[in-house]
Amino acid sequence: MSETHICVGTISGSYGVQGELRIKSFCAVPEDIETYSPLTNEDGSRDFMLAILRPITNGFSARLPDITNKEDADALRGIKLYARREQLPSLPDDEFYHADLIDLNVFDTGGVLLGRVKSVQNHGADDLLELQLAGSSTTTFLPFTKASVPTVDLASGRIIADPAEGILPAAPKTA
Template sequence: MSALVCVARIGAAHGVRGAVKLWTFTEDPFAVRRYGPLLSKDGKRQFEVATAREAKDHLVATFKGVTTRDEAERLNGIELYVAREKLPATDEDEYYHTDLIGLAAVTTDGEPLGRVLAIHNFGAGDIIEIAPLKGATLLLPFSNAVVPEVDLKGGRVVIELPQEIEGDDPSTSRPGLVRKAQEGRDP
């Protein structure tokens, strides 16, 4: 089975006829209707969006076969996935998280650092998490300044480790934690 990519998360029931709040992680929120059946993380359950309408910061959706509030409530928290090949191609310098996770991380000098563990976004920009060969996990801005090269075919990302973080006291800083996530990021 190919890699699965999380495209949405089901939230609380909405109303009494089986509708749910649906948070999508796609550029176009309604794209979840075009991918065909959506899968649970383990791939054992399928969900097909029957209707969807825009709400304040999410969609209100119904799924085929879900007609009551009780049925909708049991879906709360389920993440929905599609096979990687069903997603559109990315532009240059755009990547799906699943394409990056597991890549080797090396310094600009070619020294091994570890592997890409995850990509996070806590609201201030994308953060790349590196599981190092030794030491503490590294959390770094996913920016051109810190990650100057992503080589999917070569299976690696090149990391320019920051020397010092402005305002940090070196005696109290936590190695690998970068607070200026936007620094060096292209518009």
């Protein structure tokens, strides 16, 4: 769905007993999630006309028209909310939607395939690219900074990385 839709948030459960939802926004301006309504679920089978009521810890309290009690709100926990790509703002050349980075091949500065982007994580500081290493089931995290990732070429579907020493596992020693 990343071709036409971008994940902009998630429903993290109920808030109170009157059917309000707890919403986490992944938008640069968190309140903007409401302006992209109607949002959809991952497969596009359901629309959500989200109305933000107020900010709460780690997100917003929001309403959906057809949700009137805590049980219905809790049943939606974990649903990712998607906006149509054309609704979202254009990004500067050095910014990317996470969905556009996932599954890109990652090469080192010498052209050697390091792996592919499995996910993009953010634990409070900079974004981290989770790399599925080439020819391995091992993953590692690469800081998504200009120093570690000097080039992202969406048109050719590749990333050029210059990982700091110790980021990638050491190659096995041969006798």
